[in-house]
Amino acid sequence: MKKSLLILVFWFIKVITIEAQVTGFFTSFEDFGVKLSNNTEFKAWQNETLILPFVINADTINSLNFKVSVDAKNVKTEFVQLHLVEGDLSAGNCGQAISDGVFEKKMFPDRAEVLTNNSFKVITTTSYGLVKLVLPDKLKSGKYPLKLTLSQNGDVQILNAVIHVIDRKLPEFSSLKYEIDFWQFPLSISTYYNIAPYSTKHWDKIALMFDELKTINQGVVTTSIFYDLYNTSVKPLDQMMIQVCKKEDGSFTYNYSLFEKYVELAASKGISKEIAVHNLFPWNLTYFYFDEVDGEIKSFESEPGSQVYNDYWAPFLLDFASFLKSKNWMDKTVFWIDERDFTLSEKLIKYVKDIDPSFKFGYSGRFSQTLSEHIYDYSLSSNIILEPEQLLARKSKGYKTTLYTSCYEVQPNMLLSSNYNDVYFLVMLSKAQGYDGMLRWAFNLWSPQIMKSALFSDLPSGDSHIIYPEEQVSLRYLLLVDALEEVLKTQVKFKHEETQQLLTAHTRYFLRNNENERNSMVRAMKNYLND
Known part of the structure; x- marks a missing residue:
């Protein structure tokens, strides 16, 4: 009896242990x-x-x-x-506020x-x-x-x-009337993999990046005149997307071969609606060229409107316009200004259009009625309300309007620490406001340790990337694809009264600061679309 009881107890403990x-x-x-x-x-x-x-x-x-x-x-x-x-958990903080702050750290799937x-x-x-x-x-x-x-x-x-x-x-994804614009950092790829910039291996990796972008309905290819969007350090001439050289007689020459290959590769992957060109008005107001006399890269600082600025950019703009027209790209090329001063931006636009009125501009930041008259592609912070007549005026000109989030928004956002429902809410909010889509400033700005850690000294985790190396994406990326399929469903049911009511409900301003109510809104839309 005792032996049988011991066997039974042993069997019971073993089963519990295995099941655990x-x-x-x-x-x-x-x-x-x-x-x-x-x-x-x-x-x-x-x-x-x-x-x-x-x-x-x-x-x-x-x-x-x-x-x-x-x-x-x-x-x-x-x-x-x-x-x-x-x-x-540093959402809402940027730059020095993160460098000086102490924030809780967690592990995120x-x-x-x-x-x-x-x-x-x-x-x-x-x-x-x-x-x-x-x-x-x-x-x-x-x-x-x-x-x-x-x-x-x-x-x-x-x-x-x-x-x-x-x-x-569900209609085919190609019928989606909603555009995504994530800014790309091709040199981040070569740096991470420690491969020569714009080598064959680098181009192969860039092609994979474009594939990942096309999956989220990206239509814009991000280009830079110099190295990248921010040019925080001097790099060799062969890493300039457009190689600017100053000759002995003081004139400039421009080599567009990398720029051309990059844009054509993007187009071959289906990303060809717009060519965004950065660096006319960068954050650090710094510009570069290769001095053929001294054999080195030189830089200078200046702001739009100054004589030195105008003297530097005038020959480029004339030459660039000629190149773009020869490629039939002029109509889809957009010079991008990122959160810069309104007055200087207006001055820059006038200067450029005086040289060639065909040039277009994009702007991300607060809304300016005066600036809006000249901005083809305007991306507004998600907490900005654009009046219906303002949006209608933009649409009447054939202009494009999107929303974006950055490190400044605590919620809703698309950071590692953000609520997963925020991805759905932001995508649908842009749709509800009558916009053309949404923008994020960084698709793939990686640190060396990005596969295990998204900690940055000046950015909230996840602000600078939505994909990873080694052909791996993020959960946030997959949720974005899912959210875009939800937009496709609204296209199918767009004429239904309840669809319009739920879209309008997304625009209630208090939702931007109330996570529980925002979750309820997302849940209500999903339940309706899948009814």
Whole structure:
């Protein structure tokens, strides 16, 4: 009797121990980390890409095997591991405020790696992942069981869900009437990988970047006259996108070969609506050229309107206009001004258009009615309200208007520490306000440690990137794609009265400062679109 009892106790303890090794559950982006009940339904349209988040708790860090099965034909599945990245809670702070401040640090599940060998790398006791489903456009409406099987050290955990496909077909992504503009940093790529700038390997990486941009409906290629948007350090001549050389007689020559190749590569990837050109009015007011007499890069500081500024830029503008016209690019080229003084910006625009009135301008920052008359592509901070007549005036001229967020916005934002619902809210807010899309200042400005840490000395974590090296994106990027599919759904249901009511509800100003109400707004729109 005692022997049987001991065996029973031993068996019971063994079962409890094994069962405790690995557990998991599906969760939602609305309440990330909160366990959903077994067989929770996830609604989707035909032709939609669905991402289901889940959490794994394991006692050991041994690799974990997985298998995904869906009781439906032709459903493509991907398994994504969300790696933890270190970040801080410094939203709303920029520059010196971050350098001088002390902010709480946390680990965020952000770096998204697509797994191809059915093995999940368990690094910490709690891990995060996604099941990504691409639903066929001809999939019949109905409910389809999904099973995610996890196994580790002989222990098996099965997570069940139900994919509820409703009788609506999502249009092709190419029909999306909503533009994304993330500014690109090609030299950040070569620096991270330690490869020669604009070498064959670098161009291959740039091509991959353009592929990732096209997935979010990017239409703008970001270019610089010099090295990048901010030019915080002097680099060699062969890293200038447009190589500016001063000859012995004091005249200038311009080599557009890198600029041309970069723009044409972007176009080959489907990014060809606009060529954004930076550096006419940079933050540091610094300009560069290669002095052929001294054989070195030289720089000087000046602001628009000064004689030295005008003398430097006039020959370039004339030559650049000739080059753009020869390529048939003039009409889609836009000189970009980023949060610069209104008066100096107006002075610059007048100076440039006096040389060639065909040049266009873009501006990101506060709204100026006077400036708006001359700005083809105007991106406004998300907390700015544009009056209906102001927007109508811009539309009547064929102008483009977007919103953007930066390090200054505490909420809503797209930082590592931001609520996941903020991605959906911001995308839909721009749509609700009648804008053409949204802008972010940095797609891929990486630090050497970006795969593990997004800490910067002067930026909130996540402000400077939405993709990672090694062809990995972020969770925020995947949510952005999902949010753009929600916009596609509003296009289908745009004439419905409830669609208009919910879009209008997004514009209520208090939502920008009330996370709970913002979450409710996002949830209400999702429920309606998937009804």
